[in-house]
Amino acid sequence: MKEFFKGKVVCITGSSQGIGKATALLLGSYGASIALNGRNPEKLQKAHDELTAQGIDCHSIVADISTKEDCKRIVDETVQHFGKLDVLINNAGIASRGRISESDPEAWDQIMQINTMGVINTTYFALPHLEKQNGSVIIISSMAAKVGVPGHAGYSASKMALTAYAKALQIEAHNKVHCGLVYVGFTANENQKQILKPDGTYEAIPQRKGLKLASREDVAKRIARVIVDRKKEITLTVLGKLQHILLKFAPSVVYAMLKKSYKTYDDMYDA
Template structure:
């Protein structure tokens, strides 16, 4: 759906690549702040990181594909943006510790954490191999928990901001997306729980439910056997650009919102799921029969 390329390389030990920011005064609403965006070597994560940099922040990029990560870092650095990078698997806690250490060592603090990296899928539950379900769920849940756990002491010092990237599919179940929906719903509930539990820290905990978004051409998700396949077809008129989504995420952070639902479809899902859940189920069941390709 809306995540970084899940199959871009094998899982490797974290390897920070540092790039000192240019000797220029950074201005903008995020000036003086330091951000980490997981899964920012490509896609929405990359454009969110770019928008943060262009609005004054220093940003640590993250991904698993060393070549793609370095290409993104170089492009940002050549544009005069304050950037560093760390190759890390966010489902490995030791890697996440190195990722956070990169931000502290390079920029001295951490103000913003955006947990964007995850794996998506296209497979019906009855057909899925258990290991594939676990892989998708782990990427969404532990890929959110581990970076936050490692970053929490530093975010407490700055009374920082945490944004979990979820999906409109977490608002109401989506056929052929069982593990993905479960993982995205879990992080939304996690944000609510932490908002209550850690209220005394002053940290902002928010969740952004992303809708249909234009993807990189090589974007892949997992099928029932764990093979990379293209995402399901989405009409272009339903899709927002990655830049538009990044802009909405930045507005969410600036206003320290608890929840942002992107797209009219997402807001409609919230409305129907809250007040007319049976109607919502009827709509989904009808589309399965009449528009099966939408899910497959």
Template sequence: MGKFENKVVIVTGASSGIGEATAIDFAKEGAKLFITGRNKERLGNAAKKCKAAGAEVHEFIGELAEFQNLETLIKESVAKFGRIDILINNAGVADLKPIENVDVDTYEKLFHANLRAPVFLSKYALPYLKISKGCIVNVSSVSGIIASPNLVPYSMTKSALDHFTRGFSSECAPFGVRVNSINPGFVETRITDSMYTSDESKKKGFERSKKKQPLGFINSHQISEGIIFLCRSEMTTGTILSIDGGMILSS
């Protein structure tokens, strides 16, 4: 077993992509997992993979853009496992369109899922993290650092999430609780697929992304490695860690 044996880890958005990879990698490290997702079948498949790696797993089905689910999620995880050691705020949504086509529903969906959810999950988890001297990793995006057309509201949520990471880490440090952010570049996941309205627009988008990342595309487990590193590193807090294939270099 690894360093995280019997640690209780919450991973939101664990039904696919980065969240699923992170849950599986923590399972291999001996963690107990509380995983969330919107799709029962996909989350169940992710849970099976974690259990196959030897983990005890509890599933929570719910939309984190719905505010009432946030406190419920934390309470249910504590009721199940009795503690929280690590919170991975991974769940999020994206929308690829210019500002002139953004309506208020799209705007609110992005901010509720990408920013409000991690802020309040962190707030509700903090009393338990103080006890365990645990940590939080927010899954942000390189889009929170560099500006891109047609991603402005999404980028705003991630930039704000990074600022939350820095500010909240300073509030948590006196309690021995660490807060960090991981900022992926282009990773092919269900979220990135959902940003495109057609196969042709997806093809063009992928071609643009290939040119921007000198090291090429990133897979979800490479992001998970960074997340686990931030959880291992006992003197790292307030850090914004980019794993972007060199995208920042070409911006």
């Protein structure tokens, strides 16, 4: 694994905290040069300092993937700074909540622009560079991409769209660029993680109780494996794998669980 990443240039969107930062630290420790990204300059600088303190070669790009200009700038600056691009990890994404009937078009706009169009646009600008290196594009998705999660339809839809995109890209770019789709399960969140509300504003994400959470470092290791082994798809966590199997052989069990989770949502957030 270490040998593979030595000398590689990896661009990770949304790497100022969370899974993105853990992946930057891991791949940087293996000898990759890292292009870091996020919207908040202070948070990004802190991550930059953390990587630099570990001797990792990195370059930070303050940019918002909800605009196509910034998606282009992320790729252009990475290539200008490091001279090439081997791996793009489309990690930046936001969580969202809201019933369909109460979710403002502004909230839908934000979730689709960041989670879906941000990935599509950054990948578009990166593909010519990745082709030169026979590189990889990784798409960080979620268990929520496999079903329509009530109370979180915006998030589900934004990630489910990426499945279609990744499956098509895997065929179109076959032999030229590897595309790996990572269905992440419940993972320990950073304290400052936020969630988009149905009115288009943000609030602190509630703590997850009674769930066994994956660590961000474990998720980073699995992402590294997907790149090295050029895997097309991976589903993380026991719960994620169980959902995957049940959807194939006993989908009604999953739908019963989703109904139950919506009841909990209703109790938490009165209509």
